[in-house]
Amino acid sequence: MKQFVLNIILIIVSVCTYGQTYITVYTKFGNPIEAMIRTEMTNTEKEDALEWVSTNFPNATILSEPTALYNCHSYAWNMQDGGPTCWINGNANLSVYWSSREYYSTTTASNAVKIHYYNGDHSAITSPTVSGKYLSKWGSLPLMLHDPDYCPYSPGKNYYSKRTFFNNILECSISSRGVYVGEIANYYITNNIITPYGYTLDYIWSIVDNKEGENVIGTVATVTENGDNANISFNKSGLYTITCDVYTSMGEYISSYWIEGVVE
Amino acid sequence: MKNITFMVVFLSFILASCNKDASIDKVDETCEFKENVPYSFELVTKPSVWATFKSLKEMQDACQIPENWLDKISTKNLIETCMNYPLYGMYMAYNNEMDGIKEIMCNFNGFQELKKRGDAAEKLLDYYDNVSVATKSNGGNLDILNPIHIGYLELILASDEIFPISKDKNTQRLEKLMKENLNEKIKHSEIFSINTVRKSLLIGAKIKLKTISLSTRDSVLLNQFVERGGIVSDPFMYTEISNIVK
Numbered sequence: 001m002k003q004f005v006l007n008i009i010l011i012i013v014s015v016c017t018y019g020q021t022y023i024t025v026y027t028k029f030g031n032p033i034e035a036m037i038r039t040e041m042t043n044t045e046k047e048d049a050l051e052w053v054s055t056n057f058p059n060a061t062i063l064s065e066p067t068a069l070y071n072c073h074s075y076a077w078n079m080q081d082g083g084p085t086c087w088i089n090g091n092a093n094l095s096v097y098w099s100s101r102e103y104y105s106t107t108t109a110s111n112a113v114k115i116h117y118y119n120g121d122h123s124a125i126t127s128p129t130v131s132g133k134y135l136s137k138w139g140s141l142p143l144m145l146h147d148p149d150y151c152p153y154s155p156g157k158n159y160y161s162k163r164t165f166f167n168n169i170l171e172c173s174i175s176s177r178g179v180y181v182g183e184i185a186n187y188y189i190t191n192n193i194i195t196p197y198g199y200t201l202d203y204i205w206s207i208v209d210n211k212e213g214e215n216v217i218g219t220v221a222t223v224t225e226n227g228d229n230a231n232i233s234f235n236k237s238g239l240y241t242i243t244c245d246v247y248t249s250m251g252e253y254i255s256s257y258w259i260e261g262v263v264e
Numbered sequence: 265m266k267n268i269t270f271m272v273v274f275l276s277f278i279l280a281s282c283n284k285d286a287s288i289d290k291v292d293e294t295c296e297f298k299e300n301v302p303y304s305f306e307l308v309t310k311p312s313v314w315a316t317f318k319s320l321k322e323m324q325d326a327c328q329i330p331e332n333w334l335d336k337i338s339t340k341n342l343i344e345t346c347m348n349y350p351l352y353g354m355y356m357a358y359n360n361e362m363d364g365i366k367e368i369m370c371n372f373n374g375f376q377e378l379k380k381r382g383d384a385a386e387k388l389l390d391y392y393d394n395v396s397v398a399t400k401s402n403g404g405n406l407d408i409l410n411p412i413h414i415g416y417l418e419l420i421l422a423s424d425e426i427f428p429i430s431k432d433k434n435t436q437r438l439e440k441l442m443k444e445n446l447n448e449k450i451k452h453s454e455i456f457s458i459n460t461v462r463k464s465l466l467i468g469a470k471i472k473l474k475t476i477s478l479s480t481r482d483s484v485l486l487n488q489f490v491e492r493g494g495i496v497s498d499p500f501m502y503t504e505i506s507n508i509v510k
Contacts, residue, residue: 022497044455048412052353058315139357149319152357
């Protein structure tokens with residue numbers, strides 16, 4: 001009986017010290033992702049894990065100690081984009097990152113910045129410093145620099161890069177990358193609109209947050225209109241549709257010009 | 265000129281034959297069955313050989329037990345061979361370690377052979393009985409496994425692939441051994457974190473799910489625990505699971 005009570009006390013004390021908690025992290029465009037704050041390994045467990053991986057994957061480079069605090073998906077999709085240290089499980093939870101209105105879309109291996117090993121439930125990023133190699137966190141094992149197939153996962157992969165602008169005639173002065181939060185960019189119509197004789201043209205600008213579907217001028221977006229162009233800045237990252245509707249001064253609709261802009 | 269050409273071709277033929285004989289001898293040496301010992305991975309795991317493998321598949325292929333060993337090796341030695349499998353630590357690379365252990369077992373023919381053995385469960389228990397998570401200071405006659413290795417063994421037991429958990433004496437024995445190891449781990453929390461403790465709880469959860477009648481709540485709790493490879497949303501759920509398991 002005494003031993004039984006002692007065991008229960010030991011378990012209660014230990015689990016109060018151990019354990020993990022679910023939290024929510026967010027994608028670049030504000031979509032929620034379920035994540036966990038996990039309990040760290042002991043030094044003995046870390047030493048054993050380090051010895052195992054260094055012996056069995058000698059051609060990969062170990063970049064950190066083993067840790068249970070974060071995993072491959074969190075490293076590649078969350079922490080690389082400024083998210084907190086945490087553990088993210090895969091499957092439906094993870095696919096939010098490359099859903100149709102999110103920051104990443106599918107691409108080829110040569111253009112990829114992020115990789116998903118769909119059979120191995122694993123994620124990686126392309127190394128920014130070593131061409132042809134990936135960086136990935138191997139579960140509770142260390143963060144590793146490795147050849148794409150030199151890792152403990154089946155080889156089937158999908159590749160992702162940052163989504164490009166969706167553009168229909170409205171151009172942006174910053175076209176080689178997404179616009180940063182707080183940065184002013186100029187959006188302009190390149191077409192030469194023929195103005196009906198005796199009239200002038202009115203340009204009506206609107207900006208919609210693609211996730212919420214709401215008009216964000218004055219809240220998220222600050223707009224300085226200059227007729228057929230406007231200087232616009234955003235105070236929040238996301239995917240927005242910027243539209244310029246053109247009317248005659250008599251209120252007759254002529255045409256619309258729009259662009260989907262990535263703000264990061 | 266013709267004579268020189270003939271001699272070159274003839275000598276090449278002789279050399280090729282010698283090399284072929286040498287390679288056959290080498291294959292014989294590596295594949296020759298040896299009684300009373302586990303299969304050794306030494307020839308493929310020595311650094312000069314292992315470092316030549318460029319992918320997981322190459323490593324897995326190199327580690328397969330030769331066919332002429334599979335039906336001759338004793339179950340006891342087969343279990344030791346499975347425990348010595350070089351890629352045993354791979355389960356730690358998986359987000360759900362139950363998926364990781366299944367990946368290991370699916371890709372190593374030692375486990376496929378072990379599944380066929382009628383005495384696999386009993387011999388695996390003998391192995392589990394003969395190891396300890398005790399710290400080195402405890403001494404004793406038991407083989408001490410490091411945390412990763414004991415985790416590997418307990419995941420194999422929890423996987424239900426080799427050891428069919430049911431209402432029988434083997435399962436009762438497994439439960440007893442699991443509780444002993446669980447208590448040892450909890451006593452030495454400086455060595456064993458929840459990451460190792462939960463593998464014992466996984467065995468316990470599987471046993472309870474299959475051998476006793478649980479309340480709906482307990483059944484849901486334990487099923488979720490098993491599905492998620494021992495990871496829960498609330499630390500205090502480990503207390504509940506421990507209470508059910510013990």
